[in-house]
Amino acid sequence: MLFVEKYYISKKNYMKRVSELLKCVFDVAPLSRQESYDNSGLILGDPNLMVDKVLVALDVTEDVVDEAISKSCHFIISHHPFIFNGLKRINSSSSTGRIVIKAIKNDIAIAAMHTNIDNSSLGVSYMLAMKLGLRDLHILKPVTGKMFKVTVHCKDNIFEDMKKILEDNHVSDEPKGQVFSYNADNEYYMNKTLEVVVSEETAVLIMSALKHFSSADFRCDMSPVCDRNDNAGGGMVGLLSEAMEEKDFLAMVKEKLNATVLRHSAFLNKPVKKVALCGGSGFFMLPDAKCCNADVYVTADVKYHDFFDADGSILLIDAGHFETEQFAKEIIADCIIKKNSNFAVMISEVNTNSINYFV
Ligand SMILES: [Zn+2]
Numbered sequence: 204m205l206f207v208e209k210y211y212i213s214k215k216n217y218m219k220r221v222s223e224l225l226k227c228v229f230d231v232a233p234l235s236r237q238e239s240y241d242n243s244g245l246i247l248g249d250p251n252l253m254v255d256k257v258l259v260a261l262d263v264t265e266d267v268v269d270e271a272i273s274k275s276c277h278f279i280i281s282h283h284p285f286i287f288n289g290l291k292r293i294n295s296s297s298s299t300g301r302i303v304i305k306a307i308k309n310d311i312a313i314a315a316m317h318t319n320i321d322n323s324s325l326g327v328s329y330m331l332a333m334k335l336g337l338r339d340l341h342i343l344k345p346v347t348g349k350m351f352k353v354t355v356h357c358k359d360n361i362f363e364d365m366k367k368i369l370e371d372n373h374v375s376d377e378p379k380g381q382v383f384s385y386n387a388d389n390e391y392y393m394n395k396t397l398e399v400v401v402s403e404e405t406a407v408l409i410m411s412a413l414k415h416f417s418s419a420d421f422r423c424d425m426s427p428v429c430d431r432n433d434n435a436g437g438g439m440v441g442l443l444s445e446a447m448e449e450k451d452f453l454a455m456v457k458e459k460l461n462a463t464v465l466r467h468s469a470f471l472n473k474p475v476k477k478v479a480l481c482g483g484s485g486f487f488m489l490p491d492a493k494c495c496n497a498d499v500y501v502t503a504d505v506k507y508h509d510f511f512d513a514d515g516s517i518l519l520i521d522a523g524h525f526e527t528e529q530f531a532k533e534i535i536a537d538c539i540i541k542k543n544s545n546f547a548v549m550i551s552e553v554n555t556n557s558i559n560y561f562v
Pocket residue numbers: 283483484524528
């Protein structure tokens with residue numbers, strides 16, 4: 204079970220580079236797993252900036268930037284990217300513009316860990332499943348689409364540079380060097396092999412980065428290997444330790460998520476045992492939840508007509524976007540703390556929920 208204190212006191216002068224802190228999260232949730240429409244990673248600032256603390260938030264609002272300034276913190280990592288679509292103007296007429304201006308003035312770097320964390324087996328939905336006490340977990344919708352094996356054979360003298368290219372492209376698997384081959388004259392030749400399995404997009408990035416080396420020093424192959432990864436993807440499905448009545452399950456979800464209200468489809472009047480869930484806007488995975496015979500599907504941002512799609516076969520629950528994703532902060536903080544036990548990681552105290560309830 205992950206657990207994060209609110210505030211870790213740093214050792215005096217204990218500094219880390221922004222890029223080093225980002226890598227701690229990428230090791231768990233590689234950037235290559237983000238969706239094509241997303242904007243995860245370092246959005247604003249210098250990856251070489253040295254910082255002595257990081258503020259972790261769900262969203263970057265002006266209040267969160269003010270919080271960072273008041274805590275003398277020069278690095279913010281949020282779950283949602285504060286710049287999502289293209290920015291044509293950076294001025295004080297929009298909150299995004301004001302955030303950019305204020306962050307630059309105060310030398311604050313800002314990064315986001317969004318769908319790369321959503322698609323991680325230890326990501327937002329995993330945390331939600333843990334909070335609800337589910338067991339026997341597996342990913343609801345594993346990543347599909349072609350993965351590619353990139354194999355690089357190279358000479359000793361450029362091995363470290365080659366390895367760095369793979370790491371710079373956010374490949375999570377540690378590339379392994381090994382004795383590979385000898386040339387026709389039996390002289391020690393391209394004796395190192397680097398092999399990784401990545402998305403097509405990342406494979407193309409790697410191949411183009413390798414072009415800076417002399418073709419006499421390395422050989423590179425790229426081949427499709429599989430189209431399903433059970434360790435990455437969206438949502439989670441698992442079992443309650445004991446079956447519950449539907450109303451009791453709703454009450455438990457409301458309490459664990461500290462939710463003001465839950466919206467749900469018609470009761471099926473049968474016990475709940477198998478639970479599918481997805482933090483945030485996960486309605487599109489309702490067919491997957493039905494397919495695995497889940498009794499309920501917990502997600503957020505469900506529209507009026509969407510509830511009809513439950514169609515008497517599953518209890519569809521909208522528990523709120525903020526409420527189902529609030530634990531993303533713990534995941535990000537935990538990734539950093541696990542590798543830097545004395546580094547100062549602060550969880551934002553600003554409530555960034557954009558939705559208010561009148562009850
Ligand atoms: Zn979200």
